[in-house]
Amino acid sequence: MSETHTSLTPVTLRQTDEGRFRRALHSLIHGRVLLYLALAVIALIYILPFVIQIATSFKSDADAAANPVSLIPEVWTTAAYRRLFLNSDFPVWFKNSVIVTLVVTAGRVFFDSMAGYALSRLRFPGRNLIFTLLVAVMSVPMVVLLIPKFLIIKTLGIYDSYLGMILPLLIDASGVFIMKNFFESIPRSVEEQAMIDRAGTFRIFWSIVLPMARPALVTITILSFQGSWNELSHFIVSTQSPALTTLTKGVASLASGQLSAGSQYPIKLAAAAVMTIPVAVLFFAFQKRIMNTSEGSVKE
Amino acid sequence: MDVTGTQSHGATRIKHGNERLSGWLFCMPMLVILGVFLVIPITMALWVSFSDWSGRGSPFSSHVNFAGFSNYAAVLTKPGLAQSDFGTAIRNNAWYTLLVVPLQTLLSLLLAVMLNRRILKARGFFRTAFYFPSVTSSVAITVLWMFLFGASGSINAMLSWVGINGPNWFNDPRGLIQILLGSIGISKGPSVLTQHGLLGLSWWEWLAGPSVAMFAIMLMVIFTTSGTFMLMFIAALQSIGEGTEEAAIMDGTNAWQRLWHITVPQLKPTIFTVVTLGIIGTWQVFDQIYTGTKGGPSKTTLTPAYLSYSAAFDNQEWGQGAAISFVLFVIIIVMTWIQRQLMKDRKMSRRKTAYYAAMKAETLASAQSASGLGTGQGSARSTSTGDAEHV
Structure with missing residues (x-):
């Protein structure tokens, strides 16, 4: 330790500076050990619940109740998963979540970028008004909209239908914002070239502007997918038939419903684990993009 | 030259006519969806909150009457179950916000600061x-979480290793402050607190603190939100850069001093954002309550958002449910306004300002001297980053 210490200390340092440097370096090394220790403990706290979840989903009911901490099941069993996929509505929930998520994500990406493009690039009367309204809309807390959404869906006669589940989710104000900001950051010259060629606005948007917006498109695709896959409250107020239950609603009913507390944990945890997989896959596939979006200037 | 000039002029003109139409066309899907599923329904719900609609038929049919402020009164001023439920929900959520917002902000800040160290491997x-x-x-x-915090769940199993008999988390309605007071022998409040109250709850009940069940939910929410806010802090820290901090390290300040006197003041805008988002988010807890406790035990995890839902969908009190959601809307606006006032750049005390300025000057000076020497950590690090770039 002291060797590295001296070799790092430049000869030119004056006595007082050296003392300072020594102290600083010492606290740095000391701090580093503490830092790793703290981070390791916190990381364990963050990861352990998920490990316990997966381990428990492969246990028997009795094993799960008796050994809630052990990470290795007494007997490995896939009973929970088999029951989930073969003897429950789980496949239906999964199918509904997939349908709704795919349509909502595609719709959001398309409509958000169209609106974002218009608000950033096209000059038309009423643009500022629309923008002001959008800002106002973003400030409305979503949970306040439960009853209003139910009322309109009932009134329009689309209660308990895919239409009622999907339509209201097709626009995401924050997605419009992201696209608008992105379009403002790219140079105008390319579009101007296309205008000279007398291409229509939609063609310019579709075949020139959108391909350039790939980074922003990936961002809102991820956000939309995650948002609609994890959406719960909207499906509670827009459907009631079991055939239209999504994963969030179905698993929530598993958690609090018919099954008595303390029992059947493997199947509940298995259901929760399976519903996490698509988002987890997306997360790990795009983690660089998700977590580095604002880190551009820093190289590691 | 001349030819392209006129051409582009012509194109701009054509496009200009186009733009008016296509601008509106491009915004149309957004306008229709937000209008139909946001603006119109809010107006409808506003009517419902002033009506006696029971959930049957259309809220606009002739059987439905204008009920004035009666729904709001039932929730806010008229003594009864609706009022005490609302009071309980506000009490629960206020404690929840009061504890979750500071804790999640601190935790995410701490995580970000730790991860922002350049020396860190495996970041x-x-x-x-x-x-x-x-x-x-x-x-x-x-x-x-319901498994982990179950009566015989993982948390209690771990607590038993150190001889603690854990509570039955999600079924324990005792307030944390009441438990604390109970442990020093106070089990009944003074009559000043038990005789008077607000919204159908006595002050003693208001001060009970979050229940054990609510506390478990709070831990869960902090667990799931800290990561998002951590990323926001990391982004902010990276835009600040490490210059001043390195200088302060050279100056022999300890990590704690650096955090409070150098990092935190520079992060103020981000802290403001995180706290604002925190307040808005915590007043909207719904999913966790719906999935987990449904407001129990003894209504101690009831929140206004969930109460608004259950009043309407479970009890068919649509007017009250709608009224609660509008009151909640107002609460969220007021809370964020109060926070804005509190966190506004207040004038620092003169002593503090002077201290801060001195601190700044000193770090600046030592930064210069450190870079002037051009030795040690700084240069070693820059070479290593250079290598990394080549690879």
């Missing part, structure tokens, strides 16, 4: 670990 791993809970659904996490 990506830690960041992934801390952020992962944020991407999972609140339903899945709630299911997991």
Whole structure:
């Protein structure tokens, strides 16, 4: 330790500076050990619940109740998963979540970028008004909209239908914002070239502007997918038939419903684990993009 | 030259006529969806909150009457179950916000500061670990939490290793402050607190603190939100850069001093954002309550958002449910306004300003001297980054 210490200390340092440097370096090394220790403990706290979840989903009911901490099941069993996929509505929930998520994500990406493009690039009367309204809309807390959404869906006669589940989710104000900001950051010259060629606005948007917006498109695709896959409250107020239950609603009913507390944990945890997989896959596939979006200037 | 000039002029003119139409056409899907599923329904719900609609038929049919402020009165001023339920929900959520917002802000700040150290290896791993809970659904996490915090769940099993007999978390309605007071022998409040109250709850009940069940939910929410806010802090820290901090290290200040006197003041705008988002988010807890406790035990996890839902959908009190959601809307606006006033750049005391200025000058000076020497850590590090870039 002291060797590295001296070799790092430049000869030119004056006595007082050296003392300072020594102290600083010492606290740095000391701090580093503490830092790793703290981070390791916190990381364990963050990861352990998920490990316990997966381990428990492969246990028997009795094993799960008796050994809630052990990470290795007494007997490995896939009973929970088999029951989930073969003897429950789980496949239906999964199918509904997939349908709704795919349509909502595609719709959001398309409509958000169209609106974002218009608000950033096209000059038309009423643009500022629309923008002001959008800002106002973003400030409305979503949970306040439960009853209003139910009322309109009932009134329009689309209660308990895919239409009622999907339509209201097709626009995401924050997605419009992201696209608008992105379009403002790219140079105008390319579009101007296309205008000279007398291409229509939609063609310019579709075949020139959108391909350039790939980074922003990936961002809102991820956000939309995650948002609609994890959406719960909207499906509670827009459907009631079991055939239209999504994963969030179905698993929530598993958690609090018919099954008595303390029992059947493997199947509940298995259901929760399976519903996490698509988002987890997306997360790990795009983690660089998700977590580095604002880190551009820093190289590691 | 001349030819392209006129051409582009012509094109701009054509486009200009086009733009008016296409501008509106491009915004149309957004306008229709937000109008139909947001603006119109809010107006409808506003009517419902002033009506006696019972959920049958259309709220606009002739059988439905204008009820004035009676729904609001039932919730806010008229003594009864509706009022005390609302009071309980506000009490629960106020405690929840009061504890969750500071804790999640502090934790995410701490995680970000730790991860922002340049010396740190495996930064990506830690960041992934801390952020992962944020991407999972609140339903899945709630299911997991109910297992972990079950009466014979993982947490209680671990507590028993150190001889602690853990509570039956999600079935324990005792308030934390009441438990604390009970442990020093105070089990009944003074009559000043028990005789008077607000919204159908006595002050003693207001001061009970969050229940054990609510506390478990609070831990869960902090677990899932800290990652998102951590990323915001990391982004902010990276835009600040490490210059001043390195200088302060050279100056022999300890990590704690650096955090409070150098990092935190520079992060003020981000802290403001995180606290604002925190307040808005915590007043909207719904998913976790719906999935987990449904407001129990003894209504101690009831929140205004969930109460608004259950009043309407379970009890068919649509007017009251709508009224609660509008009151909640107002609460959220007022809370964020209060926070804005509190966190506004107040004039620092003169002593503090002077101290801060001196601190700044000193770090600046030592930064210069450190870079002038051009030795040690700084240069070693820059070479290593250079290498990394080549690879």
